[in-house]
Every structure is written in structure tokens, then in C-alpha cells.
Amino acid sequence: MPKLIIDDIPVEVAPGTSVLEAARSVGITIPHFCYHPALAIAAACRLCAVKLLDGPVKGIQMSCALPAQDGMVVSTTDPEALKMRALVIEWLMLNHPHDCPVCDEGGECLLQDFTIAGGHSRRRYQGKKRTFQNQYLGEGIHHEMNRCIECYRCVRFYRDYAGGTDFGVMGSAGRVYFGRFQEGPLESPFSGNLVDICPTGVFTDKTGRFRARYWDYQFAPSICQHCSVGCNTSPQNFQRETIKIVGRRNDQVNGWFICDRARFDKSYLNDPQRPREPRLDGATCGYDVAVDAAAKSIAEFVRKNGADKLALVGSTRLSLEGMILLAQLAEVAGGAKVCYFDDAGQQQGSLAAAKLLHEENAAYVKDIEQAQWISLHALDLMEEGPMLALAVRKAFLAGAQIFLVAGDMLPAMKVLPFKYTAVETLDQVPFEGGGKGVIICGAGSKDPDLLAEMASSGAKLVMLQPGPNGFAAALLAQQHAAVPLAELVAARQVQGVVCFEADVPEMLLSDLEVLANADWRRGAVEAKAPIFLPTTTWAESDGTAINYEGRAQRFERSRVAGLPLKGLDPKYYGSATEAVSLHPPRVHRKDVPGGAERDAWQVMAQLIERLGGEALEPFSGKWRALRNLDPEGEGVRIFEMGLGE
Amino acid sequence: MDLPLFRHNRPNRVVTFDEYREEGGFEGLKKAFSGMSPNDVQQAVLDSGLRGRGGAGFATGRKWSFVPRDLPGPRWLICNCDEMEPGTYKDRVLLEHNPYSLIEGMTLACYALGVRHAFIFIRKGYEKAAANLARGIEEAKKAGLLGEHILGSEHSIELDLHLSAGRYICGEETALINALEGKRPNPRSKPPFPAVKGLWQGPTVVNNVETLANVPAIVANGAAWFKGLALNPEGAGSKLFCVSGSVKNRACIELPIGTTLGDIIDGACGGMRDGKKFKACIPGGASTQFLKPEHWNLPMDYDTVVKAGSRLGSGGIIVFDEGHCLVEATLNLINFFARESCGWCTPCREGLPYVKEILTRIENGRGEEDDITILREHVKYLNYTFCALAPGAMAPLDGLLRDFEDEVREHIVKKKCPLK
Amino acid sequence: MIPETLKTSLQARVASAITAREAAVDVMKELQAHYGWLTDEAVQEAAALLGLSPLQVEELATFYEMIYRRPVGKKVIHVCDSISCWCADCDKIIQYLKDKLGVGLGGTTADGMFTLVPCCCMGMCGDSPAMSVGGVPYGRLTPELVDEILEAERHKP
Numbered sequence A: 001m002p003k004l005i006i007d008d009i010p011v012e013v014a015p016g017t018s019v020l021e022a023a024r025s026v027g028i029t030i031p032h033f034c035y036h037p038a039l040a041i042a043a044a045c046r047l048c049a050v051k052l053l054d055g056p057v058k059g060i061q062m063s064c065a066l067p068a069q070d071g072m073v074v075s076t077t078d079p080e081a082l083k084m085r086a087l088v089i090e091w092l093m094l095n096h097p098h099d100c101p102v103c104d105e106g107g108e109c110l111l112q113d114f115t116i117a118g119g120h121s122r123r124r125y126q127g128k129k130r131t132f133q134n135q136y137l138g139e140g141i142h143h144e145m146n147r148c149i150e151c152y153r154c155v156r157f158y159r160d161y162a163g164g165t166d167f168g169v170m171g172s173a174g175r176v177y178f179g180r181f182q183e184g185p186l187e188s189p190f191s192g193n194l195v196d197i198c199p200t201g202v203f204t205d206k207t208g209r210f211r212a213r214y215w216d217y218q219f220a221p222s223i224c225q226h227c228s229v230g231c232n233t234s235p236q237n238f239q240r241e242t243i244k245i246v247g248r249r250n251d252q253v254n255g256w257f258i259c260d261r262a263r264f265d266k267s268y269l270n271d272p273q274r275p276r277e278p279r280l281d282g283a284t285c286g287y288d289v290a291v292d293a294a295a296k297s298i299a300e301f302v303r304k305n306g307a308d309k310l311a312l313v314g315s316t317r318l319s320l321e322g323m324i325l326l327a328q329l330a331e332v333a334g335g336a337k338v339c340y341f342d343d344a345g346q347q348q349g350s351l352a353a354a355k356l357l358h359e360e361n362a363a364y365v366k367d368i369e370q371a372q373w374i375s376l377h378a379l380d381l382m383e384e385g386p387m388l389a390l391a392v393r394k395a396f397l398a399g400a401q402i403f404l405v406a407g408d409m410l411p412a413m414k415v416l417p418f419k420y421t422a423v424e425t426l427d428q429v430p431f432e433g434g435g436k437g438v439i440i441c442g443a444g445s446k447d448p449d450l451l452a453e454m455a456s457s458g459a460k461l462v463m464l465q466p467g468p469n470g471f472a473a474a475l476l477a478q479q480h481a482a483v484p485l486a487e488l489v490a491a492r493q494v495q496g497v498v499c500f501e502a503d504v505p506e507m508l509l510s511d512l513e514v515l516a517n518a519d520w521r522r523g524a525v526e527a528k529a530p531i532f533l534p535t536t537t538w539a540e541s542d543g544t545a546i547n548y549e550g551r552a553q554r555f556e557r558s559r560v561a562g563l564p565l566k567g568l569d570p571k572y573y574g575s576a577t578e579a580v581s582l583h584p585p586r587v588h589r590k591d592v593p594g595g596a597e598r599d600a601w602q603v604m605a606q607l608i609e610r611l612g613g614e615a616l617e618p619f620s621g622k623w624r625a626l627r628n629l630d631p632e633g634e635g636v637r638i639f640e641m642g643l644g645e
Numbered sequence B: 001m002d003l004p005l006f007r008h009n010r011p012n013r014v015v016t017f018d019e020y021r022e023e024g025g026f027e028g029l030k031k032a033f034s035g036m037s038p039n040d041v042q043q044a045v046l047d048s049g050l051r052g053r054g055g056a057g058f059a060t061g062r063k064w065s066f067v068p069r070d071l072p073g074p075r076w077l078i079c080n081c082d083e084m085e086p087g088t089y090k091d092r093v094l095l096e097h098n099p100y101s102l103i104e105g106m107t108l109a110c111y112a113l114g115v116r117h118a119f120i121f122i123r124k125g126y127e128k129a130a131a132n133l134a135r136g137i138e139e140a141k142k143a144g145l146l147g148e149h150i151l152g153s154e155h156s157i158e159l160d161l162h163l164s165a166g167r168y169i170c171g172e173e174t175a176l177i178n179a180l181e182g183k184r185p186n187p188r189s190k191p192p193f194p195a196v197k198g199l200w201q202g203p204t205v206v207n208n209v210e211t212l213a214n215v216p217a218i219v220a221n222g223a224a225w226f227k228g229l230a231l232n233p234e235g236a237g238s239k240l241f242c243v244s245g246s247v248k249n250r251a252c253i254e255l256p257i258g259t260t261l262g263d264i265i266d267g268a269c270g271g272m273r274d275g276k277k278f279k280a281c282i283p284g285g286a287s288t289q290f291l292k293p294e295h296w297n298l299p300m301d302y303d304t305v306v307k308a309g310s311r312l313g314s315g316g317i318i319v320f321d322e323g324h325c326l327v328e329a330t331l332n333l334i335n336f337f338a339r340e341s342c343g344w345c346t347p348c349r350e351g352l353p354y355v356k357e358i359l360t361r362i363e364n365g366r367g368e369e370d371d372i373t374i375l376r377e378h379v380k381y382l383n384y385t386f387c388a389l390a391p392g393a394m395a396p397l398d399g400l401l402r403d404f405e406d407e408v409r410e411h412i413v414k415k416k417c418p419l420k
Numbered sequence C: 001m002i003p004e005t006l007k008t009s010l011q012a013r014v015a016s017a018i019t020a021r022e023a024a025v026d027v028m029k030e031l032q033a034h035y036g037w038l039t040d041e042a043v044q045e046a047a048a049l050l051g052l053s054p055l056q057v058e059e060l061a062t063f064y065e066m067i068y069r070r071p072v073g074k075k076v077i078h079v080c081d082s083i084s085c086w087c088a089d090c091d092k093i094i095q096y097l098k099d100k101l102g103v104g105l106g107g108t109t110a111d112g113m114f115t116l117v118p119c120c121c122m123g124m125c126g127d128s129p130a131m132s133v134g135g136v137p138y139g140r141l142t143p144e145l146v147d148e149i150l151e152a153e154r155h156k157p
């Protein structure tokens, strides 16, 4: 453990730690551009200069590329180091445009920060600025090469980290250019990370340019709800609109990055067509009116048909809180059935996976990255868990062998960022070497025997769940011996349903009475339900999700519910008593336009109360341990808390 | 004089394989393969005091000794024939007259280092040298001096040419390795040094053409003989000096290490051109500081030249006379370096064009007093770059400000170039 | 499209390399010799031969001084402007070339015969000022010699 002194502070760090990281560990940020913890060291920008006053190395050194050694005495404030850093800024500003106010990066720009911090305010250089042509890179990312400071982060991410081959660096000397061979959409499904990783405004999120500055945003720690990997994100909202979504670091899940689906697939959040008003028999009504009606309808149905003819249907996109309360509600309703899946196959696979996995065999992402062999089983990784492809790539780069048991899926698969050997069946994968191997498969619709066979291999397991919160659904389904809706329908065991964020196919609904529906999405259920209760999405609610490896993660409300201010229908400028005045909107309203949505689990709690029960805090009883989950932490694997069974 | 490199040269043509052998060529190889161990060969090179002729002057035997012997997997030898340092043309002259010394020297180096596959990295424009080498390699193979089972031994050594497409940075050894691998020729960080992790991550030695071409004579005649060739006791061997600029006969000549600057210019080069006065010279290719008239009797040897404030470098001597404006000369050099920067690190990529802009203004009479301060900042802080290109670029500028500040100032004060 | 013979020989070159990438510069140079410059099509062909993406070839192509990614004349004149040639008054030779060819640096003559570009030291410093025409080096240039060389090169294949 090297011991060194940085700015008079003694520091002890693990061998191999750079001086820059050592300084960071005691709260000293050494300015840097090219350094990024997730990427290989480039030592290209030369901004992180420090001076070594004593010890095995002396003089000006680049702290990002210098391993901390015993006896080093480092000064980050030595005049020579300051001068070097000031010059680096001056050099970078020779050609950089002086127009932060019209740059979308302004306010969240590393160059802007360090230019100000370094005190660069006078232009000594009398030459012209060089300029470049920009490229069209698709609908996700805007390109502005004049803002480039040649830190090579983008190529080190896109090419080295993510395995993309259509973006790179061209030219030499003062004409290096970061882009594509020819204009066109970036091919990598991880391309959006260029926005986060570029320290300046070269790559900005085209879907949200010039809408707001960093300080305008409302954001909160969140969890991506597109698949069961559960990547950590931070939605950036402005005036009730989710403008951008950026990656949030969690080394146990997604590292620093997210896939493009997580980042760009967000228009549904802001969709003005989202159903936002509670409805009763087709007419808009107050939320409480709708809840009352739903409670009444449930009570009547139970009285008429018996509670066992009623199913409360949830789904894998419901939050854990909602799933827990769904069972409470069923009980209060006199013993109604609960469904967490509609499809039998999905439930079977999902449950089998949840049962098979435990602390020892459920792969951590590090297990994937450090595996000696990895076998992918009939799954489209880029669909079912894109970020894991990058973990597999890390293993691949470190020399792991990758197999793909594809069956007839192969042609449909998207390009994977690693090389693999395609094999026909599971038997052709060499299982021996167990502990250092990882099997990755999708759990939904899988034969439990096949899953069990995989589990018996001794390899670490990744069983991707159908849906973002599939693992939790499986746990609850198991706990409450829930039967999939499709089976109940087939056996004619139910006559009525109340759906909570459940995408039940129309076919299943044909012989059912839909009493009420709570959702933020439109669909077959919504069309059939006489009572509609709009719910919030993950962006507007607090909640908990359990990812494929059993990791419970808390997400927080990142903005209030309601229609985005931008494009707001003028009808909201008026009120019940006053006419619409187009400008200025003089009517003051207490309620947020379209802001009636409630979290699904709160709707359930209200129904419980209306039905005469007492809504328990979702995280009580065996779930108590999850009550204080830190949204900014790494999450907790439920096995560790004995929640696995 | 019996100097190792040019003694095989024929005027205006390349020496033939037979001629080379008749004059003692491949004797070193035979000697090594009949009784010397690889270690003996390396020791001989170490004892000879041979220093790298590519510019840095690092002791060749020591460099070889850094190669770990116990690692599995192949190791590599690369001959650096990128020779794009302005003022340097010695490797071309050597190879256009005699490719065999290099081929023999590389075979010996491979033998000493346990290398089975070596490359010669040749710059664009040196097609003639490449053709000579290609032919020479075939001849040596046919004669059993290269290829499978050299001289009937169990040693097999392969020699391949890599023809580049023109960039000075490719001469930097780690950039060269990237270039050879077919990657963008940006330098790599050191450590790890190539001797430990180089070509395809294997241990790799990179040596200059002239360095390797000296090895046969060292092995054949012994380390002591080689050492004794130098005129000064600290030096060893001979050196190819390639002279250009204001001398009567611009020529590439082989002279003992330690020959004085004056003897080179007045001797082999026949003195200054048109009776002009010697003003300064750059002694070792573009990335070295100026030497001045007071250095006329300076023995041209690595350490001595360093003591005089410059470097022997590649041995490319560029001579300036009193009619030359050294601001403009430096501007020309900086222009070269700015153009050839690989674009990896900020100070070089941005700093060199900055210096160029300032020198251009000074030369055109638009210089300002502040400019000298800014230039000095660059001289100091361009040392902290990723590779040695930018520090090399600063050497002549450093020299200019150190030795010819008055000339620079005159430009600024008179608002014009005093020599125009 | 490149002729089958060239394709086969390039495939052989790539196959003989330790890793395919190693042959990239050779392949680019051969394709350039065929097309006159490295056309977009050539970049794509090189990529296919080397098992790289066009971008990966472009990364290399745009680095090297002697790979042309823009159309050039039948012969490219590289005239050295580095220090030894500067000492030998290369500025005058460059000006002479510009005047004679009626083009600026980087320009191609109206008849498509020559493209004039400055270049870094050619290793001909002992024979400065120097230039190369279509890859053939010439030294100790004088305006008269330049006239002769251009006349001869114009008629050489």
C-alpha cells in the first residue's frame, strides 16, 4: 500500500492507484479532461499536471498516468503545475469557439468549468480559429466538431469500450477529426454515451437540445425500466417534461453507461396523448370519485359473484410497492385472486429463475467481466439486456471464450460487440471450469428443467427476467401462489379483473368484465374499463425494482406529474368559471394540468381503505429490510436479506 | 581509414553481394554462428560502447539487455528506417550503397536477442533502399545466411520489410510499433517500454539502421577495435555525418566519433559555400540546439555535444551562414514539427501552431515584446508532452532564444527582418 | 472495382501478414496506385480486404502524408520545404513551380497532369532543393532543371 503526501495530506492507496485518484480519495480534484475512470489512460490532454517535490519521481508529471508510489510528495498547487495547467487551457482555447451561451453544453461543460477555474481570460494568440464541418450522426446525437478538445474520450469509449467500428478519429496534427467515414446514424446501440462522456459540447442529445440549462433541470436518482438489468439513470426534467436521460454510475450494475434505449426511448413520458384524467363511464371525473367508484364496483362484484371470481392483475412493470399492495388489496377484497403475469410460460420461467438463483450462483456483473467462458442461450442480448453485452465484451477482451447457443435465433440477432462461437446445443459448451464460467439466458418462457440444468453446471448464472421488475413479480407470485391470468381464464375461474399497469392482450379480456384499470399507458384494458385511474410513470413516482440478479434498487420521483408546459393545450389557461385567455394566461390554478396521476401503489392503498381495510406500509413484514434502501447506493441483493425464498 | 560502414561503398552504385563477401562481409555472422553464444554477441555490443544512432544515443548493448529472456511467446526486432528528421539522410545513403551490413547486423541482433522474426520499417521515398534490401535478403537467404537454418544451425530468422506512407512520428519507436501493427501511429505510453511490451505486446527492440549496421564489424573485429576507432577516449566507433546547408560539398561521410565540427566542415565538406561565414549549425537533425562558431573545435561525440548544450542526434548537420535569418530557420523547423505532430497531446498539437504564429509575426515585423515571454513558456512547458517530438521541436527554439535573442529582438524592434 | 488479379495479389498480401491490419498501408498504397488516389470506393475495398470497417481504414488513410484522399493529377509533385531545402532556397523553386504550373499549393494543373504539394524532408538534404514527381526523386533543382524534369515526366508513362 503506497503511502504518499498530496498537498500536505498523507494518503494511503491501493497499489496501482494513480496520483490523480489518490488525490480524489482525499477530496482534491485535480483538473482533467482525458482521464475517465471507465476508460484506459490516454494522458493526452496534459491538464492534470502536478509537481512532485520529493520522492522517487520529481518535477512536473501527469497525475492521471502516474502510479502512486511510496514516498512521493505531491503538490497540486505548485506555481509550475498551475502554469502548465493554465497553458493547457490556453492551448485548448486557441481554437475553441467563445460562445458558451449558444452552446448546448454550457453549464455542464468541463472545459467551461476549468477555463474559468484556471483563470484564462485574456487571449494572447493572434491567429485564426480552425473550423470543421459537422456530420449528421442520426436522430440521437448532434455533432459540433469545432468544440472538440481532442481528449480522445469518445473513441476510447465507442471503439474500445463499446466495440463500435463506425466511429473513430481521422487525420493528424491540428486536424484530427472525430466522426464517421461518411455521414449517417451511429451504429452502436451505446452511442448515446458520447453525450455523457464528451467533456465539451461536441456531442449533445439531439432529442433535448437547447431546452434548458443544467441548473434548470429537476432530477433524481432513477432506474431504467426498459429491461431487467436495472441500469441507473438520471432523468433531466424541465417544466414537467423529461428532456434528457443520462447515465448514473453504479459499478454493481451498469458502470458509468447506459444503452440508447434507456437514453432516447422516452417520448412516451412526455406524450400529450398519455391518459391523464380519471374517467368514469367515459367522462372525466375527480380522482377520488373514480377511486370511490372502483371500490364500489369491486365490492359489488364480490357480493354478486364471490371474491374468487375476481382477479387483481399486475405486471412486471409494476413497482415492488405496487406488487406488495396488490396482494393486500386482494385480501381486503375478500380473497380475490392476484396475477403478476398473464402469460403462463413467462411466469413459469421467471419463477424458476427466481427460485434457482441464490447469493452464490447469481452472477455479479464483475463475475461476467472476469469470466473465463460465457455461454449465451437463445437470447437476443441486445434486446433483453443490452448493457450486459458490454460486460461480456470486457471478458472477451480479457481473453474469455464466448459461446452462443442460438438454435434458429441467429439471423435475427443484432450485432454483438464481441466475437463468439455459435454452437447448436448446450452440450457443446464446455462447462468444466465451472466457477469462472457464466451462463446468460432469458428466463421468461424457458423450460424450468433447462434452467435447472444450467444451474447444475456450477457456472454463475444470469437469467434475464421478462420485464423490468420480473424478479419481484416472480417473488410475489410465488409468495401468493399466484396463477397466471391466462390459466385462470382458460379454466374459467375468473369473471372479472381489475388491472394495474398490466398489458393484458385483448384476446384474454374477451370473456372478462374489466371493472377498473389503473395505468399510464393506453391499451386494450383501458379501452374496456369503465373506470380509469391514471398512474404515474417511474419518472414521476417513487418505487423499487428488483433486477435480474435479485438486486433491489430504489428510484425517486424526478418530477411532478402533469402535462409538460411546452405545448400545453390552451384550454388549461382557463378554468371552470373563467374563459380561456390565450395570453397572458391569467387564470391561476392550484392543480397541475393533467397532474392528477397517482402512483399505482397509492391507488391500491386508497382502494384498501375504501374497502374497509387498513393499508399497510408496503415494506413491512418480511419486506421491512427494504424500507431504507438508499436511492444513491448500489442497491441490495435480496438474498443477502433473506428475501430470496 | 578502416571504418565499418562505408568501406564497402562504390561510387554511384550499390555494392554487390559477392563484393561485400569478398571484403569480409558476413564474417561476423560466421564467427557468431561458429562458437559465440547469443550472450557473447550481446556482450560484444555492450563492450563496444555502441550507442544508438537514431537520435537518443542510448547504449545499444544496454537496451538489448532489458529484453526479458524468460517470457513465453515471440519477441521482435525492428530496424527503424523512418529517417524523416529534416537534415538527416545517412540511412538512405548507406542503404543505397550497401544493404548487406544492415541485413547481417540484424541477423546478428536477432541471434543475440533470440528473435525469429524481424522487420525493417522503411519510410516513403526510400524505395531504392527498400529494393536493395529486398534483393539483399533474397541473396542472403539463398546463401544460407538468413532464413531457415542459418549456416546449417538450428537458428532460423526471418526478415521482412514494412513500407510506410510518410509521417515523421512513425520514427518514434512506440508509434512505429503501432504503425507496423496497422494501427494509427500515435506513440504509446512508456512504461511499459518496448523491450518489455512492444510489437503485438511482445518484447521488442527498436534500433536505427546505422546502429544495427555497425554490429557485424563489432562482432568480426571485436569490441576493443570498435571502441578504438573513436578519436576521443569517451567515444566509440565511427559515425555517419550527413551535412547540408551552406557548405561547399554537401555530403554524407563516415568519420570517427570525436571528429571536430570544424574538421567535418573544412575537411570532407570542403569548407563553407561561396566563402560565406559560418553562423551556426544544427548538429544532429532538426530537433537539436544550435552550435555556434565557438564550437568549431568541438569533438562530435554524444556526451561532449550535450555538454556544449546540444545533441549529436542523428548526425544530420545543417550549416547556416551569416546570410541566414535564424528566426526564419527556426520558423521553418517549427512548421515541420507542427505539421508532423501526431495530434495526440495538447501542448504539441496546439502549442506548435502557436509558436509558428508568433515566429511568423516576428519574422514579418509584427512581433511584440510579449512574444519572447510566450515563446520561453513554450520552450519550458512543451517538455511535458506525451512523446519526445515536441521537446525535440523546442530544441532549436531554445537555442534561438538562448544564443540569438538579440537577433529575435532586432526583428521586433526594427519591425522587420534585419536580413531582408 | 479492382481487377481480379490485383484483388488476388492483395488477398495474398493480407494472408501473409501476421495480422491482417499489418498489411493496411500496403493495401492502401496498391489501391492508390490503381485509382490514382484512394477513392471512397477504394477505402471500402481496402476495408473488405482487411476485414476492417471503412472508418477503420479511413483512420489510417487520413494519417499518412502520402495517401491521397482527394483526387490528384496523374503525377503528384512533392516539393520539400524543410530546413535543408530552405537553406538551398526551396522557396524560389516552389514559387517557380507554382508559376510554371499555374497552380497554388495543393492545386492540380488544368490538364490534370500534375498536383503540386509541399512535403517534409525527403532525405535528399544533401541534394537540396529536392522534389519528387510521381514518386521519382530529383535533387539540386534549378528552374532549368525543373523545366526539363516536368517535360520528361509529362511524356513518361
Ligand SMILES: Cc1cc2nc3c(=O)[nH]c(=O)nc-3n(C[C@H](O)[C@H](O)[C@H](O)COP(=O)(O)O)c2cc1C
Binding pocket: B051, B052, B053, B054, B055, B056, B057, B058, B060, B063, B080, B081, B082, B083, B084, B085, B168, B169, B170, B171, B172, B173, B174, B206, B207, B208, B209, B211, B212, B387, B388, B389, B392
Ligand atoms: C519524433 C521522433 C522521431 C524519431 N524518428 C526516428 C527515425 O526516423 N529513425 C530512428 O532511427 N530513430 C528515430 N527516433 C528515435 C526512436 O524513437 C528510437 O529511439 C530509435 O529508433 C532507437 O534506435 P537506436 O537506439 O538505435 O538509436 C525518433 C524519435 C522521435 C521522438
Ligand code: SF4
Binding pocket: A096, A097, A098, A099, A100, A101, A103, A104, A105, A106, A107, A109, A110, A111, A112, A147, A200, A201, A202
Ligand atoms: S463546449 Fe463548453 S466551453 Fe465550449 S462553448 Fe460549449 S460550453 Fe463553452
Ligand code: SF4
Binding pocket: A147, A148, A149, A150, A151, A152, A153, A154, A155, A178, A197, A198, A199, A200, A202, A203
Ligand atoms: S469529441 Fe469530445 S470526447 Fe471526443 S475528443 Fe473531442 S472533446 Fe473529447
Ligand code: SF4
Binding pocket: B169, B187, B340, B341, B342, B343, B344, B345, B346, B348, B349, B385, B386, B387, B388, B389, B390, B391
Ligand atoms: S508530443 Fe504528443 S502530439 Fe506530439 S507527436 Fe508526441 S504524442 Fe503526438
Ligand code: FES
Binding pocket: A031, A032, A033, A034, A035, A042, A043, A044, A045, A046, A047, A048, A049, A062, A063, A064, A065
Ligand atoms: S487527465 Fe491526465 S493527461 Fe488528461
Ligand code: FES
Binding pocket: B086, B087, B088, C080, C081, C082, C083, C084, C085, C086, C120, C121, C122, C123, C124, C125, C126, C128, C130
Ligand atoms: S530538407 Fe528537403 S530533403 Fe531534407
